[in-house]
Amino acid sequence: MISFDALAGNNALKNSLKHALNERFPQTVLLSGDDPAALKTLATVLAAGILCEGAGSHPCGNCLPCRKVEQGVHPDLMIVDEGEAELKVDLARQLKAENAIIPNDGERRVTVIHHAQNLNPMAQNALLKELEEPPAYAFFILTAEQPDSLLQTVRSRCTKFALEPSQAAVSDEEAASLLAPYLSAVAERREDRMMLSAMGLEKTPRRALSGVLGILQAAVRDAIFVSKALPQKPLQPALRKQTQALAGAVSMERLLAVYDFIDVLIDRVSRNAASAAVTCALTSDIYRICYAS
Structure with missing residues (x-):
């Protein structure tokens, strides 16, 4: 049965995605x-969750759409996986044409592009408008082992989730205990406390640190939604108090x-940046972004 249990570890990430699937999932x-x-496992689970028509938490794993996704026969799921081959502009045009057609089975259509870093620049540019303003029924899931190889214009149009190897995963409780003091310090405009909190991350293993930063990014996204007064259950509910304070303090x-x-x-x-450099960025750079006149 298709479910998040198919993906080992990554508990904080999975909980964030579960919350998102049952509220307003990014397109x-x-x-x-x-x-x-x-990445393939997670993309398939997310596609099932988007297309799921069962009651309760998505994906339910039991409804007909979930079973069709698991069997690889859902007509409203298109999966692009060309391995390491270059993905050219003709593919982008094909995807745009496919997504101009209303869904067959339900109310949504999902396109998964694996190894998205292999989209050449022309293909990426051809997809920009589709990624930024997809039809209301269309959802795109891009997977990338080297996301920085994608154009910034593409990355900026996506909601990003970073996957961590199971041995480097952090629990919700660990992430919250690491990030709550830091987010509070940012909201209170206390650069000294920001530094002390950021220094606490220096002992975090590098792989786990990427995951913690991904959770921090999700918390900032929650604050953005609060700032916009958009109704949505937070991706990081354990940090709700801190993200609300952040939304009230920073534009x-x-x-x-x-x-x-x-x-x-x-x-x-x-790219193996020194831990001290990350601490400095989390302190002086983010303080400047939030409060410099």
Whole structure:
């Protein structure tokens, strides 16, 4: 039966995605990680969750759409997996044409593009408008082992979720205990406490640190939704108090800039940035983004 249990570890990420699936799931998602098999598993589970018509939590694993996804026969699910081959502009045009057609079975259509970093620049540019303003029924899931290889214009149009190997995963409780003091310090405009909290992350293993930064980014996204007064259950409910305070202290425009900057930090970590440099960025750079006049 198709479910999140098929993906080992990654508990914080899975809980975030479960909350999102049962509320307002983003129409364009970028999943990143260094395990292609795990990315495929997660993308399939998310596709089932989007197409699920069962009661309760999605994917239910029992309804007809879930079973069709599991069997690979759902007519409203298109999966692109060309391995390491270059993905060219003709593919982008085909995807646009496919998504111009209303769904066959239900109310939604899902397109999964594996190894999205192999989309050449022309193909990425051809997909930009589709990713930014898809039809109301259309959902895109991109997976990438090297997300920084994608154009920034593509990445900025996606809601990003970073996958961590199971041995490096962090629990919800661990992530909350690491990030709650930091988010509170940001909201209270206390740069000294931001530094102390950020220094607590220096002992986090590098792979786990990428995951924690991904959770931080999800919390910032929650704050953006609060700032916009959009009704949605938070992706990080354990940090609800801190994200609400952050939304009250920092403008939506600056929160969006923080969200984008965390992408830069995740990329730096993947390139073996020194822990002290990450601490400095979480302190001085984010303080400047939030409060510089």
